[in-house]
Amino acid sequence: MTSEQILTIILIIVVPSAVLWIAFMVRNRPAPRRRTKALPHALRPPPGDDVLEGRRLDRIRIGGILALFGIAVFVVAYWLPEAQRQQAFAKQQMQQSIERGAIIFKPPPVLPPNAGPAQFKKLEDEISLGMGCANCHGANAVGGQATYTDPATGKTVVWNAPPLDNVFTRWDDDIVRFTIEQGRPGTPMPTWGADYGGPMTDQMIDDVMNWLHSLPQNNRPPAGIPDRCRNPKGGDMLSCGKAIFAARCAVCHGPEGQGKDMSGKNFNQRWFQGMALWHGKVRHLTPAQQYDTILNGRRYAFMPDFGAAPSQGIPVPPYPLTNRQIKAVETYERHGLPGAAPAGKGSSGGGTR
Ligand code: HEC
Numbered sequence: 001m002t003s004e005q006i007l008t009i010i011l012i013i014v015v016p017s018a019v020l021w022i023a024f025m026v027r028n029r030p031a032p033r034r035r036t037k038a039l040p041h042a043l044r045p046p047p048g049d050d051v052l053e054g055r056r057l058d059r060i061r062i063g064g065i066l067a068l069f070g071i072a073v074f075v076v077a078y079w080l081p082e083a084q085r086q087q088a089f090a091k092q093q094m095q096q097s098i099e100r101g102a103i104i105f106k107p108p109p110v111l112p113p114n115a116g117p118a119q120f121k122k123l124e125d126e127i128s129l130g131m132g133c134a135n136c137h138g139a140n141a142v143g144g145q146a147t148y149t150d151p152a153t154g155k156t157v158v159w160n161a162p163p164l165d166n167v168f169t170r171w172d173d174d175i176v177r178f179t180i181e182q183g184r185p186g187t188p189m190p191t192w193g194a195d196y197g198g199p200m201t202d203q204m205i206d207d208v209m210n211w212l213h214s215l216p217q218n219n220r221p222p223a224g225i226p227d228r229c230r231n232p233k234g235g236d237m238l239s240c241g242k243a244i245f246a247a248r249c250a251v252c253h254g255p256e257g258q259g260k261d262m263s264g265k266n267f268n269q270r271w272f273q274g275m276a277l278w279h280g281k282v283r284h285l286t287p288a289q290q291y292d293t294i295l296n297g298r299r300y301a302f303m304p305d306f307g308a309a310p311s312q313g314i315p316v317p318p319y320p321l322t323n324r325q326i327k328a329v330e331t332y333e334r335h336g337l338p339g340a341a342p343a344g345k346g347s348s349g350g351g352t353r
């Protein structure tokens with residue numbers, strides 16, 4: 001407790017109660033004892049109604065009614081701004097959560113070996129909360145690199161870690177939480193959730209997600225799709241498919257559908273998560289399978305859903321595609337990606353259904 005708080009308590013509680021107590025004692029100080037032969041109080045006959053039902057009783061009654069009114073007005077006056085009060089608290093708690101999230105994202109500072117308690121106290125939050133997401137995902141979550149050295153072979157692998165300041169344009173809360181809690185096996189993304197053996201409580205995961213939500217990128221929609229491509233047909237299929245692919249798919253599959261198994265070197269060390277889709281590789285799928293993959297995604301294989309009306313149980317994506325847009329991008333993947341067969345050749349295109 002700070003000395004200011006102690007002073008406030010003294011002013012609000014101790015001083016007024018002392019004053020009241022003294023006033024009470026002064027008013028009720030016992031009358032000087034006199035020796036009388038009269039009957040003791042308890043044995044005297046009680047006063048009659050004319051004494052009891054006098055002005056004093058009226059005063060008490062009026063006082064009671066006034067107190068009742070006072071309480072009635074107070075309850076309503078207290079209740080009316082209750083909703084605002086709760087909103088203000090929710091806002092304040094969200095703000096605190098975002099602040100904690102920012103701390104969680106950063107690596108914890110290193111305390112100098114001979115640091116004193118005051119120094120520790122100052123860095124306590126950073127030290128106990130810092131999880132170091134920024135080590136891989138970059139400061140401010142703009143994306144970065146994870147290096148992993150295999151303890152057995154000594155070989156070092158560099159892995160591109162995705163930017164997270166735009167993660168909610170790819171994924172809903174559900175998947176982001178799933179990824180943070182359980183990590184992503186086969187990649188350097190570790191498990192963080194306490195339920196899965198990681199160091200982060202549910203509250204910490206909420207905090208870091210709230211912080212990610214608060215980043216300016218996440219409030220900005222991804223690249224636009226030209227208006228003429230709302231319901232593309234015929235000749236527009238390939239060009240619209242290309243525009244849609246660039247706006248929605250390239251972030252994971254690469255601008256040319258090269259996917260994550262392509263060496264990062266050619267592409268400026270960018271992170272790609274999706275499968276390679278080029279050289280007609282997508283044609284091992286039937287058009288129906290390809291369409292369903294784009295419509296419904298493969299949630300826990302980390303391909304998002306794009307259908308505006310996805311199957312039951314799958315949340316609508318933040319930036320859904322119309323049915324014709326899905327057909328267009330399907331056509332582009334089969335026939336337009338570099339290395340894919342031109343339209344009309346090979347297996348039937350996506351636009352035929
Ligand atoms: C050791 C490096 C490393 C650290 C530390 C790390 N990540 Fe990751 N994270 C990765 C990599 C690599 C991926 C991409 C995996 C892939 O290729 O699918 C990833 C993926 C993710 C994704 C999914 C992104 C997407 O678009 O699919 C989220 C969300 C995420 N990390 C959150 C976090 C949070 C929150 C923390 C800190 C608590 C964290 N990461 C710490 C390496 C790391």
Ligand code: HEC
Binds near residue numbers: 301
């Ligand atoms: C957030 C990253 C991400 C985005 C954005 C994304 N994909 Fe994918 N996609 C994936 C991943 C990961 C897979 C592999 C899923 C698996 O392993 O089953 C995949 C698989 C696919 C497949 C199946 C490939 C195969 O060989 O089985 C198709 C088709 C596909 N994506 C099309 C698209 C289209 C079209 C878009 C844009 C409208 C898109 N993807 C956007 C991550 C993404």
